[in-house]
Amino acid sequence: MKPDSYIERTNRPLQFYAVLFLIVLYVPVLFLPLFSFNDSIYVKFPLKSFTFQWYLELLDRAPVWASLMNSIKVAVTTSIIATGFGIFAAKAITRYRLPGRGPVVGFIMLPLVVPGIILGVALLVLISQLGIRLSLYTVTVGHIIVCLPFAIATMIPRFEGFDKSVEEASADLGENAWWTFWRVTFPMVFPGVLASLLLTFTVSFDEFIMAFFLSGSDATLPIYIWGQLRFPQAFPSILALASIILVVSFILVFLGQWINRGAGAGSLESTKNT
Amino acid sequence: MTQENAFISIRNVNKFFGKFQAINDVSMDIDHGEFFSLLGSSGCGKTTLLRMLAGFESVSSGEIYIDGQPMSGVPPHHRPVNMVFQNYAIFPHLNVRDNIAYGLRRQKLSRAKRREMVDEMLELIKLPEYGDRKATQLSGGQRQRIALARALILKPKVLLLDEPLGALDKQLREQMQLELRALQRTVGITFVFVTHDQEEALTLSDRIAVMSDGRDLQVDTPTRLYESPVNREVASFIGTMNFFDGTVKSVGSDTAVINVDGLGEITAPACTVSLLAGDRINVAIRPEKFLLTDQKPEGVQNCVKGHLDNAAYLGERSHYYVSVEGISQPVAVSAQNQSRAGGTEDRKRPVWLSWDNAAIVVLKDA
Numbered sequence: 126m127k128p129d130s131y132i133e134r135t136n137r138p139l140q141f142y143a144v145l146f147l148i149v150l151y152v153p154v155l156f157l158p159l160f161s162f163n164d165s166i167y168v169k170f171p172l173k174s175f176t177f178q179w180y181l182e183l184l185d186r187a188p189v190w191a192s193l194m195n196s197i198k199v200a201v202t203t204s205i206i207a208t209g210f211g212i213f214a215a216k217a218i219t220r221y222r223l224p225g226r227g228p229v230v231g232f233i234m235l236p237l238v239v240p241g242i243i244l245g246v247a248l249l250v251l252i253s254q255l256g257i258r259l260s261l262y263t264v265t266v267g268h269i270i271v272c273l274p275f276a277i278a279t280m281i282p283r284f285e286g287f288d289k290s291v292e293e294a295s296a297d298l299g300e301n302a303w304w305t306f307w308r309v310t311f312p313m314v315f316p317g318v319l320a321s322l323l324l325t326f327t328v329s330f331d332e333f334i335m336a337f338f339l340s341g342s343d344a345t346l347p348i349y350i351w352g353q354l355r356f357p358q359a360f361p362s363i364l365a366l367a368s369i370i371l372v373v374s375f376i377l378v379f380l381g382q383w384i385n386r387g388a389g390a391g392s393l394e395s396t397k398n399t
Numbered sequence: 400m401t402q403e404n405a406f407i408s409i410r411n412v413n414k415f416f417g418k419f420q421a422i423n424d425v426s427m428d429i430d431h432g433e434f435f436s437l438l439g440s441s442g443c444g445k446t447t448l449l450r451m452l453a454g455f456e457s458v459s460s461g462e463i464y465i466d467g468q469p470m471s472g473v474p475p476h477h478r479p480v481n482m483v484f485q486n487y488a489i490f491p492h493l494n495v496r497d498n499i500a501y502g503l504r505r506q507k508l509s510r511a512k513r514r515e516m517v518d519e520m521l522e523l524i525k526l527p528e529y530g531d532r533k534a535t536q537l538s539g540g541q542r543q544r545i546a547l548a549r550a551l552i553l554k555p556k557v558l559l560l561d562e563p564l565g566a567l568d569k570q571l572r573e574q575m576q577l578e579l580r581a582l583q584r585t586v587g588i589t590f591v592f593v594t595h596d597q598e599e600a601l602t603l604s605d606r607i608a609v610m611s612d613g614r615d616l617q618v619d620t621p622t623r624l625y626e627s628p629v630n631r632e633v634a635s636f637i638g639t640m641n642f643f644d645g646t647v648k649s650v651g652s653d654t655a656v657i658n659v660d661g662l663g664e665i666t667a668p669a670c671t672v673s674l675l676a677g678d679r680i681n682v683a684i685r686p687e688k689f690l691l692t693d694q695k696p697e698g699v700q701n702c703v704k705g706h707l708d709n710a711a712y713l714g715e716r717s718h719y720y721v722s723v724e725g726i727s728q729p730v731a732v733s734a735q736n737q738s739r740a741g742g743t744e745d746r747k748r749p750v751w752l753s754w755d756n757a758a759i760v761v762l763k764d765a
Contacts, residue, residue, distance in 0.1 A: 287491075293455055294488035296475040298502035298549065308501075312492045 157371060161364035166357060168364070179365040189366065192349035196330050199261055199345060203268040203329040208321040210269075211276030215317075216310065218277070219284035220292075237274045244270065245338035252339065259341035267335035272325040279324055279385065283317030320385035323377045331374060346370070405464075406431040406589055407452070407557060412461035414447055414613075421447045423613040424461075429591065429606075434583050436592045436600040439610035440636075445593045446485075448610070449559050452591060453482045466556055481550035482559040486566070487542045489534045489549075495521075496530040498545055502553045520548040523582070540571050547579075551586060560592045564599065576602055597637050601625070609633050631681055631762050640683050641730050642762075647678040655761065657682060661725030662703050667759040674761065681762040686733035688758035691719055692751045702753035705730065707746060712736075721750060 160168045164176040183189055217223065218230055236244060248267050257263060291313070295305040311318075333347040340348055350366060353359045405428030414422035422444045429435045437445035450456045452463060454475035463470040465479060481502070490498050499517050508516070521527045524544035529537070534545060543563055550558055564572045564579075580603050583590050594600050600607050601621040608618040609632075616636075617629045628634035631642065645659035655667050655674050659682050667682065674680065696702055705723040716736055720729035730752065 288486060288488065290484045290486060290488040291490060293453075293475070294482070294484055294490070294549075295501070296455075297453055297480075297482045298553065299476045299505050300502075301474075301476050304504075308504075309490060309492075 154371065157364050158368040161361065161368045163361070166361050168360065179361040180369075182362045183365055186362070188344075188349060189346075192344045192346045195261055195343050196346040199265050199268060199336075200326045200329040202265050203272055204322045204326040206265075207269050207272035207276045207325045207329075208280075208318060210273060211280055211321055211325075212311075212314070212318060214273070214277050215280040215284050215314075216306075219281060220289065233277055234274045236270055241271070241334035245334050248335070249338045259339055261340065261343050261345075263339040263341070264336050264345060267339045268329040268332055271332060271335055272328050275328055276321040276325050279321040279381075280314060280317040283314040283385070287313050316384045320381035323381035323384075327374045327377045327381075331370065405429060406433075406466060407591070408464040409448075410462045410464070412448075412451065412463060413459045414444070414451065414456065415459045421613050422451070422459075425610075425613070425615050426461075427608055427615055427618050429589060432587050432589055434580070434590045434592065434603055434605045436594060436604040436607045437610055438594055438597060438600040438607050438636075440595055443610040444613040445595075445610050446561055447613075449482075449561055449591060449593045452557070453480055453559050454478045479556040480559055481553055481555040481557075482561065483543075483546045483550055483563045485561045485563070487546040487563075489537075489542050489545055491535050493534060494530070495526070495532050495534055495537070495545055498534050499548045499552055501549060516552055520552050523551070523585075524548045539566050540575065543567065543575065547582070551582075551588070555588060557589045557591060560590060562593055562595070564594075565596075572599075579603065601637070609636060611636070625685075627760060628683070628762070631683070634683050634760065634762060639686050639731055639733075641686065641728075643682045643684070643726065645680055645682045647674045647676050647680060649676055650674050654756075657761070661723050662701070665701055665759060666756050667761050668757060678763075683760040683762055684754060684758050685760075686718070686731040688754050689730070689732040689734075690753045691721070691732050691734055692753065693748070695751050696753045699753040700756050702751050704749060704751055707748050707750050709746070719750075721752060723752070 161179055162175050163172050164174040164178065214233060218226065223229060252263050292305055292309055295309045300308060331347065336345045336348050344352065350363055353363050407429040409425055409427050412422055412425045413420065425448065437448060439445045447456060451458055454473060458471060470478060490501065496517050499520050500513055503513050521530055524547060526541060526544055537545065564575050567575060576599060592603060604621060606618060606620055607624055609616045609624065611632055617624060617633045624633065624637055628637065634640045643659045643662055645657045648656045648658050653668065656664060657667055658664050703723055705721040707719060708722045708729045709720040711718040717734055719732040719734065721732055722729045732752065
């Protein structure tokens with residue numbers, strides 16, 4: 126790195142802009158942990174004393190634990206299924222000469238831009254028409270639809286990042302398509318698979334609108350939080366809960382990105398080329 | 400069908416990619432144990448043909464036989480061939496040993512036997528200490544050897560090589576050429592080798608197929624390709640060639656008298672092409688077949704006077720360009736610098752070119 130080179134020299138206005146950007150992005154969010162440690166049930170300044178009280182209170186609430194378990198069940202199932210489908214979709218998109226590849230990819234990515242409320246209502250109508258009872262299963266179905274684009278978008282760069290002659294080499298050395306996938310393709314895209322699992326888990330865990338429409342009597346964690354907002358005395362511990370979710374989500378997504386680093390920039394092959 | 404003798408028989412193969420015809424009615428036979436090269440410039444269809452042998456591309460029409468078996472519909476993993484890819488296609492997630500052993504899984508060998516076979520291969524490619532290295536930590540030349548070992552360990556009937564030396568620097572490439580040739584003799588497997596480098600093809604091959612625009616122009620030994628090319632395209636692709644226009648004057652039993660523009664009347668060995676008196680033809684002579692002298696030579700079969708146009712000193716030999724009256728292009732002459740001092744040549748001085756009848760190649764005008 127040459128700090129004095131034209132392209133890399135420091136630019137004061139841009140640095141200022143970057144700091145401002147981060148402040149606008151994260152300060153509102155940081156109010157949650159800030160007030161979760163505040164010894165008052167009212168969310169307002171000035172802050173009173175520091176306390177762990179709200180966090181401890183969470184431990185005693187059985188419904189919190191129940192909804193947490195529901196959310197984990199849904200998120201684990203969703204992440205595995207969405208990632209599983211995502212692997213094959215990403216392979217098909219990147220490997221085969223698909224007619225109309227562009228529109229197909231656009232269509233798969235559509236759930237990202239369709240308003241959640243519309244998707245939620247649509248699924249609710251469909252599911253009630255089919256006479257299926259709302260449950261955690263229906264939430265999971267909704268979440269899989271929401272998560273698939275994330276899974277595919279995470280893994281496509283992995284598939285694009287490695288040379289397909291490696292798969293040809295495997296076929297040439299006597300392996301059929303099935304074994305080629307498990308012995309070559311899967312190990313090479315594995316970081317992308319892990320990243321996808323972590324990301325889709327997080328998306329499902331945090332998802333509210335689908336769960337709002339599709340959950341029956343078993344609430345997921347976001348639904349439980351939503352329900353608790355009516356009770357002012359419960360609010361500080363909700364802040365505590367939200368803070369925990371925030372931190373865990375951040376860690377999972379960051380971990381996923383870290384595992385999947387170098388995707389797209391070419392696989393191991395080209396980054397370590399001598 | 401004539402595939403009973405040939406080990407690999409390519410019969411009237413065509414390949415279309417959409418409307419583009421990549422391979423145009425190619426037929427050739429490759430013998431067992433032969434080092435066979437497909438030579439041509441990029442886009443000539445040589446790699447497509449190789450990939451059809453490997454099974455990565457299907458034939459649009461025609462048939463490929465390997466060891467008597469028709470290959471249509473046989474997927475790559477069931478063909479008795481293995482390939483060394485242009486970029487080597489080493490598995491980056493495996494170490495060297497696992498890369499080499501990759502194809503052995505199907506053979507249900509004991510762990511010890513497998514290890515022994517891999518060790519033998521590592522020995523053969525002269526990388527015995529490298530088994531536990533990550534494949535990504537190797538240099539280009541080493542990866543190339545791994546790719547070779549990975550294919551050879553399966554004892555294929557045919558080894559396909561897709562410009563395997565293209566990515567190496569000149570010195571390493573020359574060393575690998577020698578090793579490859581020695582290796583092929585050791586293992587005795589039929590090699591089909593794709594290259595655009597004519598020198599490489601001449602050095603390595605028992606026979607070469609020269610390809611252009613999806614067609615095979617000539618399939619022959621290096622010597623015959625160089626000395627008796629069948630047409631102008633082959634003649635100009637391999638080495639440097641001087642072309643002259645001429646008219647056939649008379650045809651004898653094994654010679655033909657040709658009136659060549661600028662060179663006068665010459666007697667050529669009546670070669671592969673059938674000639675009729677009055678035909679407009681091409682006559683070709685290699686630069687090194689000319690003898691360049693300052694005085695008119697005595698007792699030679701043919702000679703012509705010209706002027707030295709240009710000279711290039713290349714150390715072991717020199718290139719001269721001699722303008723001859725009646726010929727538009729200067730004649731290229733190559734001479735060993737045995738006694739000649741070389742260097743600065745006196746331009747525009749008169750010189751004499753002489754050559755033997757045997758040096759003349761007659762080509763049907765295209």
